[in-house]
Amino acid sequence: MSKQRSRSGSAKLMAAQGTAERRGRAVLVGTAVAVLVLFAGAIGFGLYRAQQEPASTSVAIPPGATAQGIPTGSPDAPVTLDVYLDFQCPICKTFEERTGDTIERLVDAGSVRAIYHPVAYLDRFSTTSYSSRSSAAAGCAAAAGVYPEFAERLFAEQPPEGGDGLSAQRLIEIGRSVGAGGRFADCVRQGTYEAWSQRLTETASRAGINGTPTVLVDGEQLQDRSPAGLRAAVEHATPR
Amino acid sequence: MMTADNPRSGRAAVALPWLATLARLALGTVWVVAGAHKIDDLRASVRAVRAYELLPEPAAQIVGAGLPVAELLLGVLLIVGLGVRAGAVLSVLLLIAFVIGIAAAWARGLRIDCGCFGSGGELGPGQRPSYGPELARDAGLLALAGLLARWPRTRFAVDGWLFDTDSSGTDSSETRA
Numbered sequence: 001m002s003k004q005r006s007r008s009g010s011a012k013l014m015a016a017q018g019t020a021e022r023r024g025r026a027v028l029v030g031t032a033v034a035v036l037v038l039f040a041g042a043i044g045f046g047l048y049r050a051q052q053e054p055a056s057t058s059v060a061i062p063p064g065a066t067a068q069g070i071p072t073g074s075p076d077a078p079v080t081l082d083v084y085l086d087f088q089c090p091i092c093k094t095f096e097e098r099t100g101d102t103i104e105r106l107v108d109a110g111s112v113r114a115i116y117h118p119v120a121y122l123d124r125f126s127t128t129s130y131s132s133r134s135s136a137a138a139g140c141a142a143a144a145g146v147y148p149e150f151a152e153r154l155f156a157e158q159p160p161e162g163g164d165g166l167s168a169q170r171l172i173e174i175g176r177s178v179g180a181g182g183r184f185a186d187c188v189r190q191g192t193y194e195a196w197s198q199r200l201t202e203t204a205s206r207a208g209i210n211g212t213p214t215v216l217v218d219g220e221q222l223q224d225r226s227p228a229g230l231r232a233a234v235e236h237a238t239p240r
Numbered sequence: 241m242m243t244a245d246n247p248r249s250g251r252a253a254v255a256l257p258w259l260a261t262l263a264r265l266a267l268g269t270v271w272v273v274a275g276a277h278k279i280d281d282l283r284a285s286v287r288a289v290r291a292y293e294l295l296p297e298p299a300a301q302i303v304g305a306g307l308p309v310a311e312l313l314l315g316v317l318l319i320v321g322l323g324v325r326a327g328a329v330l331s332v333l334l335l336i337a338f339v340i341g342i343a344a345a346w347a348r349g350l351r352i353d354c355g356c357f358g359s360g361g362e363l364g365p366g367q368r369p370s371y372g373p374e375l376a377r378d379a380g381l382l383a384l385a386g387l388l389a390r391w392p393r394t395r396f397a398v399d400g401w402l403f404d405t406d407s408s409g410t411d412s413s414e415t416r417a
Contacts, residue, residue, distance in 0.1 A: 022403055025402065025403065026325070026403065029322070029323045029326065029399070029402065030323055030325060030326035030329075031326075032323065033317055033322065033323030033326035033327055033330070034326055034330065036313060036317070037310050037313055037314050037317075037327075037330055038310070040306075040309040040310045040312070040313040040314075041302070041306030041307065041309060041310040042306065043309050044279075044282060044305045044306040044307070044308055044309030044310065045301065045302050045305045045306045047282060047305065047309075048282040048283070048286065048301065048304075048305030049301075049305075051282065051283065091364045121284070121287065121361065123281055123284065124280070124281050124284055124358055124359065201283075202283075205286075205287045205290055206290070206297065208290075208293070210287070210290070210291040210352060210361045210362035211291075211352075211361045211362025211363065211364070214362075
């Protein structure tokens, strides 16, 4: 394969031309690679933007809920609790089991207003985007007025990470078991509140909520999420 | 100038292109894996970038959504060996950016997953950040990418076929392999 070249002047000249040509080609290929990779990035950005609902379009908001979440308790309560949760998140389940009752009692006593934000952060941890589906179903439960009961049952039946999540059928059965009637089944099947779920997830992320569960007591992040920690934080935040 | 590029001492001349080939395939594979893990959930990728609290919102969206696809393509180009030097230089630049991001998160006491291979975001209460290992891994990759940027001639590369006209020292080692 190696070419035998006589070291005559013209051969050297040809070699020099060859080098220049190779260099030119290398520059061309290098530039092309850089442009291609940038272009790939642009495609990713385009895909992302295409998936986003434009902020201007209005999404269907479940009756009883807001664009950001599902409020429970009296709007006049002195302290506001924001609970960001994902039904696929094991620590959220633990939090619900340990501290859920405490929140409920504080809400019933009129000490706090709790706003639940069922965000869909963990779609990667199921094969069926269970985070998104359960979040949208929570919207249906809110519309039916049974969100707290529904959420408790969802955590009790939390599917393992990496699995198929709960089926739409199972979500409907759970809703029925806690008293959601009427259009609940259609609402879950048709994903009526998917856009709402997406929007509240986006809002939470932009507000700097980087993980679940995150609990804010009057906007301050709660560090100790035990019942005692929550009570202390609420007491501290309560104006006297 | 060419002496460093073409080490004539027999063994090094033979070993270097193979070493660079390994570096190229390893680096390319890492990029493909990293990109593939993030590409199916671009929103999660954007959230992972936001969690660093470094970039303004529009930039976080561009980086978060653009990076997985760019990583994937970069990895494929490196694996097939097309534009290896440019790919290696881009790798160096990206890795430097990652190191800065992770170091900045560490320095500010953030508790996040780097999101390098999907996931990302804040860690749970029982989890500890692994900034040290993440930085060490990126330093290792940086070394591979640097090596490749310096000696981009490798075996089984499209580049070799494109620049076949080379009759100088580097390619003559081809016949010995």
